[in-house]
Structures are given as structure tokens and as C-alpha cells.
Amino acid sequence: MKIVGFQGIRGGTGTTSMVSMVADALYTNGQSVLMIDLSPSDMLKLHFNVPYLDQAGWAYASALVEPWHAHAYEIAQGLTLIPYGRKGVEDHYRELARSHDPVSLSWLSQLRQVTPAPDWVLLDLPHTLPVSDDWYPVLDLHLLVTSVDVACHTLLTQYLFQNKTRILANMQDPSRLLSNDLIVEWEMRFQDLLTPMMIQRDESVHEALALKTPVTKAFPGSKASLDAHSLASWLQIRNRRSS
Amino acid sequence: MIKHPDPLFELHTGSTVRPADDLVSLKQHLPGGKFRYVDIASQQSRTQALSRWPLLAELANIPVQMAPKSVQESDKP
Numbered sequence: 417m418k419i420v421g422f423q424g425i426r427g428g429t430g431t432t433s434m435v436s437m438v439a440d441a442l443y444t445n446g447q448s449v450l451m452i453d454l455s456p457s458d459m460l461k462l463h464f465n466v467p468y469l470d471q472a473g474w475a476y477a478s479a480l481v482e483p484w485h486a487h488a489y490e491i492a493q494g495l496t497l498i499p500y501g502r503k504g505v506e507d508h509y510r511e512l513a514r515s516h517d518p519v520s521l522s523w524l525s526q527l528r529q530v531t532p533a534p535d536w537v538l539l540d541l542p543h544t545l546p547v548s549d550d551w552y553p554v555l556d557l558h559l560l561v562t563s564v565d566v567a568c569h570t571l572l573t574q575y576l577f578q579n580k581t582r583i584l585a586n587m588q589d590p591s592r593l594l595s596n597d598l599i600v601e602w603e604m605r606f607q608d609l610l611t612p613m614m615i616q617r618d619e620s621v622h623e624a625l626a627l628k629t630p631v632t633k634a635f636p637g638s639k640a641s642l643d644a645h646s647l648a649s650w651l652q653i654r655n656r657r658s659s
Numbered sequence: 660m661i662k663h664p665d666p667l668f669e670l671h672t673g674s675t676v677r678p679a680d681d682l683v684s685l686k687q688h689l690p691g692g693k694f695r696y697v698d699i700a701s702q703q704s705r706t707q708a709l710s711r712w713p714l715l716a717e718l719a720n721i722p723v724q725m726a727p728k729s730v731q732e733s734d735k736p
Contacts, residue, residue, distance in 0.1 A: 609723070
């Protein structure tokens with residue numbers, strides 16, 4: 417089992433879409449995948465045709481004093497999703513109001529005991545979540561999802577890198593000079609901290625969410641979809657080499 | 660032909676066997692396979708990029724911030 421956390425360096429970098437497309441690409445490659453949405457916005461489920469008003473999820477289970485894994489959706493055999501979960505939008509506002517006392521993530525340490533163990537656990541981490549002992553040590557890899565723009569470039573300058581963190585460049589636009597220049601700068605500046613795979617900007621990703629389907633399913637020939645498959649293969653090769 | 664791990668090459672060709680290139684050959688013939696080299700083409704591209712965008716130039720010399728090892732896990736990802 418490999419546990420990979422995806423976290424945007426800020427909001428709007430396409431982290432949740434990234435989790436959905438990489439999970440689907442890994443699944444297509446014959447891997448079993450468990451996705452867990454740790455973001456109170458609870459949007460990962462929307463990529464897998466789960467109704468918006470469904471309450472199920474680990475945080476809701478926690479509120480009901482049930483185990484974190486009590487509410488899981490089997491999207492397909494070997495592809496499982498645990499949403500964040502809540503009673504409704506009112507709960508979301510309550511979560512925001514008590515952001516000084518966030519829900520504990522200490523249960524993540526139990527992930528290694530899950531049977532049968534999935535090949536991959538992909539965590540959708542909210543960008544607001546600071547690195548902590550609750551979750552960072554659980555990960556094998558922390559992918560910092562960063563759109564290729566100057567705002568993210570500035571945030572990367574301020575970012576304190578931990579040893580398992582790698583930058584994942586998203587929404588790269590090869591038709592724009594600045595986008596290409598940023599990649600040149602990132603390759604020189606960050607070297608091995610930058611994953612060799614990047615995902616191109618692609619409107620299909622937004623359309624796929626509107627269709628409640630990962631882009632790899634909705635538009636398998638799209639640029640983002642092909643890039644997601646490359647990223648999934650890179651993860652698998654990396655996994656084979658480290659095991 | 661040589662065998663040398665390269666995930667990008669494997670990804671695009673499905674093969675671990677690839678033609679030798681100068682850098683790979685050089686690495687194999689040096690003790691420990693490690694050496695420092697200067698990629699002049701990339702450096703030129705970087706210089707041009709920094710000349711085009713003042714904010715990139717302004718931030719270019721700020722060092723990458725790495726957390727102290729004492730607060731990190733010992734495992735490499």
C-alpha cells in the first residue's frame with residue numbers, strides 16, 4: 417500500500433480533480449485505489465456521481481460516533497471512495513466556525529491496517545491544512561499541487577518543504593510564454609523537488625466535473641487525461657523501484 | 660544500448676533499454692556515478708526568462724526553504 421496526499425498550495429489549483437483523474441487512471445491500470453476526501457467542501461464525491469445531498473462520509477461518521485470507514489462508496493470493484501460527509505450545508509458553516517478546533521485526523525494512522533489493503537490510498541487534503549503529526553508521517557508521498565502561474569510561484573518561494581513533499585505542476589499552458597518560462601525556472605530552482613510529470617491546462621477537466629465523472633472517463637483522449645495516465649504510470653514505476 | 664533506470668523513458672517506450680547518451684555514459688564511468696555538470700542551454704533559457712519577467716527575477720535568488728531534518732520523518736518518499 418502506498419499513501420499519497422494531494423494538497424493544493426492554495427485553493428483553485430485543481431487538487432480534487434487531480435485526485436479523481438489519477439485514481440481513475442491507476443484503477444484503469446489494474447490497481448486498487450481507496451480515495452479519502454479530507455476537505456470540508458466535500459467535492460471529491462461529485463467526480464464520481466455521488467449525489468450532492470448525500471450525507472455519508474468519515475466526518476459525519478465521526479459525529480455519529482461510528483468508525484471512520486463506516487461510510488464508503490464502492491465506485492467499482494477495487495475503486496472505493498470515502499467522502500468527507502455532513503448532514504447538510506449547515507454543518508459546513510458550523511465546521512468553518514470552529515476552524516480553530518478542526519476534526520482530528522489521528523485515525524489516518526489506522527490506514528495501514530485496512531484489509532484487504534488497497535494498492536493505493538489517495539488523500540484529498542485541503543490547502544488550509546497545516547503540516548502536522550496527525551497526517552504527514554502517514555504519507556509515502558506528499559504532492560503539492562501547484563498551477564503554473566506567478567501567484568503559485570510566489571507561494572512556492574515562501575513554502576517550507578518537508579522531506580516527502582514534491583511539487584506537481586498543474587494547468588501548464590505550453591502556448592503561453594510565461595507558463596513555459598515558469599517551468600524553466602522551476603526545473604532549475606527546485607530540481608528533484610519538482611515531479612517530472614505535469615498536467616496541461618484543459619477545459620475538459622471542468623466539463624468532466626459538470627458531468628460528475630473523472631476527465632479520464634469523460635474525455636479519455638484529452639490532454640489532461642493523457643497527462644493523468646502518465647502521472648499514474650510514473651507513480652507505479654516509482655513504487656516498483658522503492659519496494 | 661544500456662540499461663539505466665529512467666522513468667520518463669520507460670513511460671514513453673515501455674522499455675528499460677535505451678540508447679546510450681553522453682551524460683549517462685559519463686556517469687557510469689565516474690566513481691559513484693555522481694558529478695556536477697552545467698547545463699548551459701537551460702541556464703540560457705533561465706536567463707532569458709528572468710529578463711522577461713521582473714517578478715521572477717526578483718524572487719530568483721531567494722533560497723528554497725527546507726524544513727530541518729529533526730522535524731521530518733527519516734524515510735525518503
